[in-house]
Amino acid sequence: MDKIFRVNMTDLTVKCEEVPPEWLGLGGRGLTSTIVAAEVPPTCHPLGPNNKLVFAPGLLSGTPAAQSGRMSCGAKSPLTGTIKESNSGGTSAQQFARLGIKALIIEGKPGKDCFYNLHINKDGVTIAEETELAGKGNFAVIQKVTERLGKKTGVITIGEAGEMRMAAANISVKDPDHKIRSHGRGGLGAVMGAKQVKFISIDDTDAPGVSIADPEKFKQAARTFAKTMLEHPVSGEGLPTYGTNVLVNVLNEAGGLPTKNFRYGQFEGHDKISGETMHDTIDARGGKTKHGCHSGCIIQCSQVYVDDKGQYLTSGFEYETIWGLGANCCIDVLDDIAKADNIMDDIGVDSIETAVMFGVAMEAGILPFGDGKGVIRLLRDEIGKGTPLGRILGGGAAEVGRVYGQTRVPVVKGQGIPAYDPRSVKGIGITYATSTMGADHTAGYAVATNILGVGGAVDPLKKDGQVELSRNLQIATAAIDSTGMCLFIAFPALDVPECLPALIDLINARFGASLTGDDVTGLGKTILKTEHAFNLAAGFTNKHDRLPEFFSSDPLPPHNVVWDFSEEEIDSFWDF
Amino acid sequence: MRITVKLFATFRTDRFKIEEREVPSGTEVGHIVRELGIAESELGIVLVNARHAALDQQLREGDILSLFPLVGGG
Numbered sequence: 001m002d003k004i005f006r007v008n009m010t011d012l013t014v015k016c017e018e019v020p021p022e023w024l025g026l027g028g029r030g031l032t033s034t035i036v037a038a039e040v041p042p043t044c045h046p047l048g049p050n051n052k053l054v055f056a057p058g059l060l061s062g063t064p065a066a067q068s069g070r071m072s073c074g075a076k077s078p079l080t081g082t083i084k085e086s087n088s089g090g091t092s093a094q095q096f097a098r099l100g101i102k103a104l105i106i107e108g109k110p111g112k113d114c115f116y117n118l119h120i121n122k123d124g125v126t127i128a129e130e131t132e133l134a135g136k137g138n139f140a141v142i143q144k145v146t147e148r149l150g151k152k153t154g155v156i157t158i159g160e161a162g163e164m165r166m167a168a169a170n171i172s173v174k175d176p177d178h179k180i181r182s183h184g185r186g187g188l189g190a191v192m193g194a195k196q197v198k199f200i201s202i203d204d205t206d207a208p209g210v211s212i213a214d215p216e217k218f219k220q221a222a223r224t225f226a227k228t229m230l231e232h233p234v235s236g237e238g239l240p241t242y243g244t245n246v247l248v249n250v251l252n253e254a255g256g257l258p259t260k261n262f263r264y265g266q267f268e269g270h271d272k273i274s275g276e277t278m279h280d281t282i283d284a285r286g287g288k289t290k291h292g293c294h295s296g297c298i299i300q301c302s303q304v305y306v307d308d309k310g311q312y313l314t315s316g317f318e319y320e321t322i323w324g325l326g327a328n329c330c331i332d333v334l335d336d337i338a339k340a341d342n343i344m345d346d347i348g349v350d351s352i353e354t355a356v357m358f359g360v361a362m363e364a365g366i367l368p369f370g371d372g373k374g375v376i377r378l379l380r381d382e383i384g385k386g387t388p389l390g391r392i393l394g395g396g397a398a399e400v401g402r403v404y405g406q407t408r409v410p411v412v413k414g415q416g417i418p419a420y421d422p423r424s425v426k427g428i429g430i431t432y433a434t435s436t437m438g439a440d441h442t443a444g445y446a447v448a449t450n451i452l453g454v455g456g457a458v459d460p461l462k463k464d465g466q467v468e469l470s471r472n473l474q475i476a477t478a479a480i481d482s483t484g485m486c487l488f489i490a491f492p493a494l495d496v497p498e499c500l501p502a503l504i505d506l507i508n509a510r511f512g513a514s515l516t517g518d519d520v521t522g523l524g525k526t527i528l529k530t531e532h533a534f535n536l537a538a539g540f541t542n543k544h545d546r547l548p549e550f551f552s553s554d555p556l557p558p559h560n561v562v563w564d565f566s567e568e569e570i571d572s573f574w575d576f
Numbered sequence: 577m578r579i580t581v582k583l584f585a586t587f588r589t590d591r592f593k594i595e596e597r598e599v600p601s602g603t604e605v606g607h608i609v610r611e612l613g614i615a616e617s618e619l620g621i622v623l624v625n626a627r628h629a630a631l632d633q634q635l636r637e638g639d640i641l642s643l644f645p646l647v648g649g650g
Contacts, residue, residue: 232646233618233620233645233646233647234646234647234648235648237586237645238585238620238645238646238647238648239647239648239649241585241586242585242647243649244649244650245649246584246585246647246648246649247647247648247649247650249584249585249644250584250621250644250647253582253584253621253623253626253642253644254621254623254626254628255626266626275585275649276584276585276588301649318649319649319650441650442650445650447650448648448650451621452620452621452646452647452648453620453621453628453646454646454648457628459628460628461627487650488648488650491648558626559626559627
């Protein structure tokens with residue numbers, strides 16, 4: 001029987017609760033957002049005792065279904081002030097699911113000035129004071145916890161940035177190779193830091209495992225589902241070969257690669273940081289061009305990037321990070337970006353927020369554009385050490401823009417805009433503007449249909465059809481984010497007719513349910529409306545669903561286009 | 577007339593990265609694609625001067641044609 005653990009950090013007690021009937025059909029984002037909306041006062045301080053940090057594996061996590069190992073984490077965000085869900089790979093989702101944990105809710109705030117660790121096993125959750133690892137980086141935490149408790153122990157941890165409650169802090173999750181995946185966006189690491197939880201260790205020895213109501217049906221659906229992953233050219237070949245970074249050249253050619261803090265749509269140094277160059281570099285140096293963020297991943301879009309001596313530099317080296325420090329900061333040395341990525345993993349900051357922040361910091365003259373060594377120094381010596389400048393930089397792009405009096409600050413609801421310029425990829429602009437999460441490309445990836453030719457074609461430079469496209473994608477994404485599935489299943493799901501029915505069959509076979517496609521769409525709509533209602537109650541209005549002014553006034557080369565949606569057009573997103 | 581052809585990802589294998597070509601005026605995108613031995617089913621993104629283009633689009637002097645297989649990320 002699945003259960004919910006409620007950890008109260010005020011009185012250091014743990015309660016094991018039955019799952020309320022209305023939460024039984026929920027998982028992942030659907031569950032974290034439902035719990036946050038039900039239990040967190042929308043106007044509370046995100047770092048205060050009334051915020052809650054919620055972890056929930058997806059509906060299919062812990063099963064043999066491919067791609068099902070994503071874990072959701074939710075809270076009120078200290079970066080945006082909105083509700084937040086951020087999901088991650090790693091081993092934790094499957095371990096939670098095998099232990100029968102539907103959700104872990106961390107609430108309250110300790111009276112004593114110290115850090116704690118939480119340990120989860122088949123007998124429950126225990127809280128202990130943590131002295132040895134306070135002040136340490138994520139890699140040291142993973143190594144030490146593994147030494148203490150064994151190799152298979154799962155770890156969810158915050159680095160120095162989370163301890164210092166920086167708004168760009170993320171939560172790191174140990175992956176199958178003892179490296180790091182992240183609940184990246186929205187500053188959830190600061191919430192964990194405010195709860196004074198340094199890390200959570202997970203031991204799933206003798207866990208009851210996940211029961212499947214109809215094993216035969218599940219097996220068949222899992223086979224069909226996996227087949228669609230491997231058959232689709234994006235998930236079956238493009239992603240495993242070049243990783244997500246293949247997009248540098250795609251967006252550059254299409255004129256949508258934000259360059260020099262969103263000044264241009266093309267970057268002169270694109271070839272040096274491209275997925276093709278990265279693939280050849282990894283190959284020549286003896287790294288790994290394929291890697292999965294969780295066991296059960298058959299797409300393998302990740303990689304292990306090594307230096308010219310073959311030594312580990314970073315893994316999970318993603319397009320967003322490479323774009324952000326590359327084109328956006330005009331750094332064309334891939335090794336410098338890789339070193340910076342590794343430090344971001346270690347001190348625990350979101351690599352999108354931090355990269356967008358560095359673009360603003362360069363705009364402000366804190367360091368010159370193109371200064372890769374400067375980025376590495378500021379990460380290690382200022383942000384990592386929590387100097388006054390480091391605390392400002394760790395506050396994210398909006399914070400640095402405010403402190404340094406900048407107007408070219410690419411954020412929505414305080415969150416940095418990712419790697420697609422909304423002026424020349426208009427569909428993703430609607431997602432940035434309207435997402436309940438602040439600027440977030442994953443919330444409704446219109447790039448697929450605008451640029452990549454997946455799920456049909458909508459002209460990226462025209463307004464026609466973009467609001468509807470973003471709406472449909474945001475609804476579908478909210479549902480997918482509840483299953484524990486990697487978002488990249490969307491590529492086959494948009495093009496291969498057997499994919500979505502197989503996914504629904506998997507859920508039905510797992511729970512003995514009889515959901516239809518309409519039910520899944522309905523779930524997505526309900527999640528978005530729940531999140532939106534939370535944001536409205538927190539003080540947000542339709543006027544916050546807007547892009548920064550400079551996108552409307554500064555034309556973006558090479559297409560020389562501006563952001564030109566009317567307020568009414570944007571607001572019509574919510575007509576459902 | 578002269579055009580520039582840029583190939584990406586797996587299309588570069590056994591071909592080239594970037595090449596200038598002399599072609600008769602009025603040449604269509606599809607003609608170049610066939611000449612390169614790329615099957616239509618392999619094509620993901622076709623751009624002419626950074627805009628999505630159909631295979632029957634006629635190329636003009638100085639055009640840049642970029643060809644990608646179906647790829648994605650995010």
